[in-house]
Amino acid sequence: MTDLISLRRSPRTLLERDGHPGPGPGKLGLVMARAGVGKTAVLTSIGVDALLSGQKVLHISIERTIDKVREWYDEKLVEMLKHNKKLEHLSVLQLAMERNRHIHTFVGQSFSVDRIRHTIELLGDAMEFVPAVIILDRTEYTELNPSSIADLKEVAAEIGAEIWMACRTHRDGPQAEPGHLPPPADSFEDLVDAAFSLVPQDAKIRLHVIKDQDQMVGKDLNILLDPQTLLLVTGVTAKK
Amino acid sequence: MSSDISKIRNIGISAHIDSGKTTLTERILFYTQRIHAIHDVKGKDGVGATMDHMELERERGITITSAATHVEWNDHHINIIDTPGHVDFTIEVERSLQVLDGAVLVLCAVAGVQSQSITVDRQMKRYKVPRIAFVNKCDRSGANPERVTNALSDKLGHNAVLLQLPIGLEADFDGVVDLVEMRAIYFRGDNGEQIEIGEIPAELRDEADERHAELLDAASMFSDELMEAALEDAATPELIHEAVRAGVLSLELTPVFIGSAYKNKGVQPLMDAVTRYLPSPLDVPIEAIDLDQDGAAVELQPDPDAQTVAYAFKLDEGRYGQLTFLRIYQGTLRKGDTVIQTRTRKKIKIGRVVRMHADKMEDIEAATAGDIVGLFGIDCHTGDTFTGIGPRINMTSMYVPDPVISLSVHPVDSKAQDNMSKALSRFTKEDPTFQVRLDAESNETIISGMGELHLDVYVERMKREYSAEVETGAPQVAYREAISRRADFDYLHKKQTGGSGQYAKVVGYIEPSDEGEYEFVDEIRGGRIPTEYIPACDKGFRASLDKGALIGFPVVGVKAVLTDGNSHAVDSSDMAFMTASRMAFREAYKKAKPRILEPVMRVSVEGPGEFQGTIYKSLMQRRGTVLGSTEDAGFARVDADVPLAEMFGYSTDLRSGTQGKAEFTMEFSKYAPAPAEVSEELLTKYKSNISDEEDA
Numbered sequence: 059m060t061d062l063i064s065l066r067r068s069p070r071t072l073l074e075r076d077g078h079p080g081p082g083p084g085k086l087g088l089v090m091a092r093a094g095v096g097k098t099a100v101l102t103s104i105g106v107d108a109l110l111s112g113q114k115v116l117h118i119s120i121e122r123t124i125d126k127v128r129e130w131y132d133e134k135l136v137e138m139l140k141h142n143k144k145l146e147h148l149s150v151l152q153l154a155m156e157r158n159r160h161i162h163t164f165v166g167q168s169f170s171v172d173r174i175r176h177t178i179e180l181l182g183d184a185m186e187f188v189p190a191v192i193i194l195d196r197t198e199y200t201e202l203n204p205s206s207i208a209d210l211k212e213v214a215a216e217i218g219a220e221i222w223m224a225c226r227t228h229r230d231g232p233q234a235e236p237g238h239l240p241p242p243a244d245s246f247e248d249l250v251d252a253a254f255s256l257v258p259q260d261a262k263i264r265l266h267v268i269k270d271q272d273q274m275v276g277k278d279l280n281i282l283l284d285p286q287t288l289l290l291v292t293g294v295t296a297k298k
Numbered sequence: 299m300s301s302d303i304s305k306i307r308n309i310g311i312s313a314h315i316d317s318g319k320t321t322l323t324e325r326i327l328f329y330t331q332r333i334h335a336i337h338d339v340k341g342k343d344g345v346g347a348t349m350d351h352m353e354l355e356r357e358r359g360i361t362i363t364s365a366a367t368h369v370e371w372n373d374h375h376i377n378i379i380d381t382p383g384h385v386d387f388t389i390e391v392e393r394s395l396q397v398l399d400g401a402v403l404v405l406c407a408v409a410g411v412q413s414q415s416i417t418v419d420r421q422m423k424r425y426k427v428p429r430i431a432f433v434n435k436c437d438r439s440g441a442n443p444e445r446v447t448n449a450l451s452d453k454l455g456h457n458a459v460l461l462q463l464p465i466g467l468e469a470d471f472d473g474v475v476d477l478v479e480m481r482a483i484y485f486r487g488d489n490g491e492q493i494e495i496g497e498i499p500a501e502l503r504d505e506a507d508e509r510h511a512e513l514l515d516a517a518s519m520f521s522d523e524l525m526e527a528a529l530e531d532a533a534t535p536e537l538i539h540e541a542v543r544a545g546v547l548s549l550e551l552t553p554v555f556i557g558s559a560y561k562n563k564g565v566q567p568l569m570d571a572v573t574r575y576l577p578s579p580l581d582v583p584i585e586a587i588d589l590d591q592d593g594a595a596v597e598l599q600p601d602p603d604a605q606t607v608a609y610a611f612k613l614d615e616g617r618y619g620q621l622t623f624l625r626i627y628q629g630t631l632r633k634g635d636t637v638i639q640t641r642t643r644k645k646i647k648i649g650r651v652v653r654m655h656a657d658k659m660e661d662i663e664a665a666t667a668g669d670i671v672g673l674f675g676i677d678c679h680t681g682d683t684f685t686g687i688g689p690r691i692n693m694t695s696m697y698v699p700d701p702v703i704s705l706s707v708h709p710v711d712s713k714a715q716d717n718m719s720k721a722l723s724r725f726t727k728e729d730p731t732f733q734v735r736l737d738a739e740s741n742e743t744i745i746s747g748m749g750e751l752h753l754d755v756y757v758e759r760m761k762r763e764y765s766a767e768v769e770t771g772a773p774q775v776a777y778r779e780a781i782s783r784r785a786d787f788d789y790l791h792k793k794q795t796g797g798s799g800q801y802a803k804v805v806g807y808i809e810p811s812d813e814g815e816y817e818f819v820d821e822i823r824g825g826r827i828p829t830e831y832i833p834a835c836d837k838g839f840r841a842s843l844d845k846g847a848l849i850g851f852p853v854v855g856v857k858a859v860l861t862d863g864n865s866h867a868v869d870s871s872d873m874a875f876m877t878a879s880r881m882a883f884r885e886a887y888k889k890a891k892p893r894i895l896e897p898v899m900r901v902s903v904e905g906p907g908e909f910q911g912t913i914y915k916s917l918m919q920r921r922g923t924v925l926g927s928t929e930d931a932g933f934a935r936v937d938a939d940v941p942l943a944e945m946f947g948y949s950t951d952l953r954s955g956t957q958g959k960a961e962f963t964m965e966f967s968k969y970a971p972a973p974a975e976v977s978e979e980l981l982t983k984y985k986s987n988i989s990d991e992e993d994a
Contacts, residue, residue: 123455124926161926165452184914
């Protein structure tokens with residue numbers, strides 16, 4: 059088996075601390091971007107990152123098929139293996155990923171904290187599956203409000219899981235106030251522990267770490283993502 | 299019939315069992331005047347639907363083998379392939395998909411998108427078959443075509459759009475609103491054969507306007523012309539039809555039609571849609587391989603004057619001998635012509651060319667590219683290609699999954715023995731996933747296939763069609779063995795003790811092959827092994843793969859590389875090199891860390907949400923890897939990969955655990971390494987069987 063940690067190329071690696079591969083249990087991470095920039099791709103890469111770190115992942119989505127989500131994970135893994143010239147490990151790693159990942163999709167309905175709680179309980183009771191990372195894809199289409207996000211953090215904290223969500227920003231909408239997250243995330247920014255924003259620029263995607271360790275990040279790390287894969291371009295950072 | 303290829307449609311009708319596809323086919327045959335009376339599956343009149351022509355199908359009320367038939371509608375020539383609804387017969391579905399240009403996905407208005415529909419849809423995606431959907435049984439209590447349309451999008455990922463609205467539902471289902479022409483359509487007369495066009499009922503007007511706008515939005519994505527016309531409020535039905543067709547052909551739009559075949563409503567507009575939106579053979583690129591050009595890909599042209607290329611996709615034993623169903627991809631097939639069977643290079647003279655209508659037939663003189671016909675009197679297998687004089691063209695071989703389960707069969711007497719042989723020879727020609735072999739040690743006949751039901755049906759057919767009474771053994775899983783690392787060999791086979799001797803030396807290595815297939819590589823330089831003995835080495839390695847040393851199952855995925863060796867001017871022979879290679883393989887196999895592979899099935903279980911936990915547990919108890927779950931309006935579906943060995947009796951357990959409310963489908967997914975404890979158990983069992991045999 060190959061060294062899995064060395065394969066990680068997700069932006070989540072920028073947030074690891076205290077020996078933990080991400081923001082940590084009970085914390086909420088946010089991926090912000092305009093429609094079509096690649097929020098889902100980044101969330102998937104975070105899911106793969108957690109799996110490569112030996113964590114269990116619950117990927118929750120609405121109106122996506124299980125096969126579709128599986129395809130994304132497989133694509134990300136292939137990219138990471140190709141990059142490290144270790145494609146021969148694909149089938150073994152795919153199997154390992156499947157054992158540590160559960161994809162749960164809601165059809166024709168939005169998320170609700172109660173449903174998510176119910177799903178987590180079912181997975182724990184019936185399969186002893188307790189996720190360390192919960193990915194909520196397409197939250198921008200739901201009615202999750204600050205109070206339900208707080209409830210959700212509580213559910214995650216109870217089982218020691220980290221949560222990642224997407225948040226759609228608007229090109230023509232109000233801009234971020236200095237020292238705050240851009241709308242609409244500003245309405246629940248106290249609940250957010252880590253946040254990335256993705257900005258397309260000259261056929262590239264620039265990633266800004268705008269919040270980390272519960273604090274707004276003053277200094278922009280200015281990182282480039284591969285526009286095809288939305289994975290970190292190793293060794294390449296953008297000019298400030 | 300029309301000779302215009304653009305007016306040919308080769309379509310399949312696929313669905314979950316009991317969605318009513320056989321009834322729908324029956325109605326199509328009635329409206330196109332191929333039959334003169336309507337019968338139903340499990341019909342009270344004891345006749346049975348026309349497409350279910352086998353006795354067993356009539357009894358079970360399900361369609362087991364494909365039957366092809368042709369109809370004419372709106373000056374179009376339509377070949378309908380009725381596809382089986384049970385996943386155990388998946389090769390039938392796959393065969394159909396190979397020759398189809400388009401399909402109608404039949405869904406039940408009450409049950410919606412069921413597990414079988416998901417499997418069939420996955421297969422259609424694999425073959426890139428454009429499809430339209432028909433939501434059937436709108437007369438049933440609980441019918442909800444809108445929910446089914448949403449499920450098509452949500453569960454199957456289709457861009458589904460309603461082209462009709464129901465006028466009334468359940469017992470009040472009276473007709474449909476045509477959202478393209480914005481009119482009401484009613485089906486009158488004893489059998490719904492009289493179409494009555496009317497105004498949209500006032501109470502549906504607003505909803506119809508809204509849905510028409512949605513349709514324009516969806517369709518205009520495929521036509522700039524329609525988009526511009528829609529902005530100016532000038533969209534015509536023709537523009538909408540063209541745009542919907544473009545969307546269907548690109549596999550990016552699934553128009554949804556509604557009706558009740560049983561109540562004779564909605565079938566004729568569906569037939570209009572088949573001719574309007576599904577592709578003709580001209581719309582679908584067909585790739586074949588040229589065996590004269592080392593298997594290079596060639597694109598065939600549906601040109602009646604080009605070299606004939608036809609593909610046998612189904613064999614049927616009829617009253618007049620073997621009937622072979624062919625799809626003609628290029629050229630023309632005429633009665634009296636001679637064609638060449640690509641596999642055997644035999645020349646075959648075409649006797650009768652027939653067009654099939656379920657179990658009735660019509661003799662024709664010729665058929666052209668794009669068409670599907672039956673031929674009598676040719677000896678071939680399913681999957682054979684026939685060509686006119688010219689390059690050796692072969693249709694790309696269709697995907698044939700490996701059999702995953704086997705069963706021993708013993709004829710009860712000598713008469714049954716003869717009949718069983720005839721039956722097995724017939725079935726193996728018809729169905730590439732059904733295989734027969736004689737176990738050299740036990741002298742038993744072993745049949746293998748894709749599932750318990752698959753083998754059950756053939757055993758039944760042996761009894762009914764061939765009067766072959768047989769007893770069967772317990773089902774056995776088809777395991778495989780594979781090596782997991784490289785191992786070197788250096789073996790000298792030498793017997794020179796008087797008389798003609800044997801001498802052969804082989805040096806090289808075996809390793810897992812990239813493609814998972816057996817591969818032989820000759821890297822001998824300087825004639826260390828004379829060229830004439832190299833094929834014998836290949837043969838020796840190949841023979842070693844039939845029975846692995848671990849549990850006696852075939853070895854897969856081995857690359858054997860010969861790097862060096864030696865020979866003797868007098869004592870070397872083919873036999874000596876074959877033996878040396880076999881012994882070298884045996885030596886290297888132990889060092890190459892062999893392991894047991896087991897067949898793993900993709901299982902989809904669907905049931906009421908309250909049983910989701912029970913379903914998870916039932917799969918986990920069977921060593922399943924749960925891939926994911928879907929919640930949909932109180933129902934849950936769980937997808938998992940489960941070893942086949944654990945699936946025996948699952949149907950009963952699932953029923954009892956869910957009060958009979960959950961159901962499942964499964965299809966072969968892959969071979970995967972068996973866990974250590976399972977391997978250990980299999981090894982112990984194999985060793986004990988061998989020692990029992992030795993004691994005996």
